[in-house]
Amino acid sequence: MRIDMHSHYYGGGLVETLRARKSHPRLRTRTDGVTVMSAMNGEFPFTDAYHDPQVCLAEMRKQGLTHRLLTFPGALGADLLPATEIAPVISAFNDHLAQLGIDSDGALIGLAGVPLDDLDIACAELRRVRRDLGLPGIILPSNYFNSLAEADTLRPLLAAANEYGCHIMLHPGLKVGQNPPPRPADLTQYRLSAVELQSSASQVALTMIMSDLLDSYPAVSFQIVNLGGTLPFIFERLESIARHRNPDVPFPTQRLRRLWYDCASLGPRALEAAVKLLGADRIMLGSDYPIFTDDPYTHAVVPAALTAEEKEQVTWKTANALLSHLSELRAQKCTPG
Template sequence: MHSHYYGGGLDSTLRARQNRPYLRTRDDGVLVMVAMNGEFPFTSHYYDHRVGLAEMRAAGLTHRMLTFPGALGVELLPAAEIATAISAYNDHLAQLTQDTDGALIGLAGVPLADLDLACAEVRRIRRDLGLPGIILPSNYFNSLQELEILRPLLEAANEYGCHIMLHPGLKVGEQPPARPADHIQYRLSAVELQSSVAQVALTVIVSDMLDAYPNITFQIVNLGGTLPFIFERLESIARHRNPAEPFPTARLRRLWYDCASLGPRALETAVKILGADRIMLGSDYPIFKDDPYNHAVVPAELSAENKAQVTWKTAHDLLSHLDEMRQNAAR
């Protein structure tokens, strides 16, 4: 329930660009993606769904949720430049679900530089394409003030019911932050990223979003970042500094989480705090290629029931709920 897919025509669009994000061929003949914070080899794992599907089946995984490539910044480009490509990508995702008998499920993208177009596209995604939802860059959820920009989009998403993955990524017009002086990958991709994920979850639970948009299901990546490990400190802060308003820990269980790129010890802790019925298998494929079941679930000291819940049942129940909401809205 957390992997990324750069095909569906996006690869061709990015080959034609000259500014980040774009694809280029290095002098050594290697095709690379030039992204916001560097570049990486662009292998077939990123754009050919058949490669990932074969690896899935070899590992015994039956379903995978592909997402529009979060963090790349494609959805932030001027709508006149990218909206048609995004719509074509979303059509492709819907077709993949049919072609693979439901083995591949997709979270769509929306052109965020034009909110009117984005609202129309999220309605089309749910009403016409039947995709479960969309992916949004999480920097819009760093604070209560910043999320106000997306209110029209959230209202549109609420109409047919919609799953929204909040994935690390920039806002329209926002520049990448300054790079750390050293150990960039560890500092940015682990320590700072996990802290930012916690900030996003915090914004969702302390705002009115869960009540204002009851038909939206929010997915927080990477087990909620640091939240499962600091919630007791958050409770202590409230208890000592604002005892009349305790920290709303219980609202954390109104979100969904994936365990992408994390391991058994983190999973054990998250199950204790958040509940197995809120946690789903995730890999962050193809950036990380570990088999998430054997890497994270099998070694975890969890009951067989909790392992089954994380492995398939939470996702199954969530997707069934989304289908039911869509059908009810269409009546």
């Protein structure tokens, strides 16, 4: 098996909803006839790969991928819109994801969205996603985890996630009511989509391991994207800071192994460093499809200086064990009596 645990999907009714909007996030057709997605960081061409599951499946077969996690497009910001507007749309999208899993014989695995403007509605939808639809979990904007205080605002949702067991991908994205940060003066794509994004992933992981969230919600698995950002390269500095400034409180590097990670849009050198720090049993294949179209197996895993066992672990074993555990948790909670 080859399981891609990081991709995005804009189908399931989102196309129609976004076409009807007049402000971002929205779809529009330019004067040259090209359909583009207007998002917080600009516009990009919107091809069939973003919303047609058959295109996705064909690409998977071409690359040898057997399973792919399709997520609600969290970075788009649709889940931040007023709940009265977006909650029915997200609910229909989640139904569609569940049906895609059935229609594809399990090859497509859906990670749901929730309407974050109203946490009561979000909690109810999360319970429905796990209890009734059987999807493994949800995607959340990572800006809610940039600090301990911000993470506390989502405790009702995390408590609901803990009820049936739940996987949560913490993906770059804004909070409700939050404006996009100022755009860099130059090199925008590189500064935002690489340097800033990797830094933000590290901030999220830091919040998770320095808080009580992992202990308070033990049935929830948290996925940090892009190999935890810069952590594989700065953890020794974090340890040095603790050793010199807080000698009685060592930096809890070992707690990083209580999170899960994907290698989306990264390559073999980054994967090697992450495996040394985090262990192959915490790392999963990831593509960030359709934003990136590289085959994650041949691009990142094959050239990496890892053992055959480590490569197999990253390619499918870590994800398979995690998804199986989530299924078992749900079965236990949903069994009468």
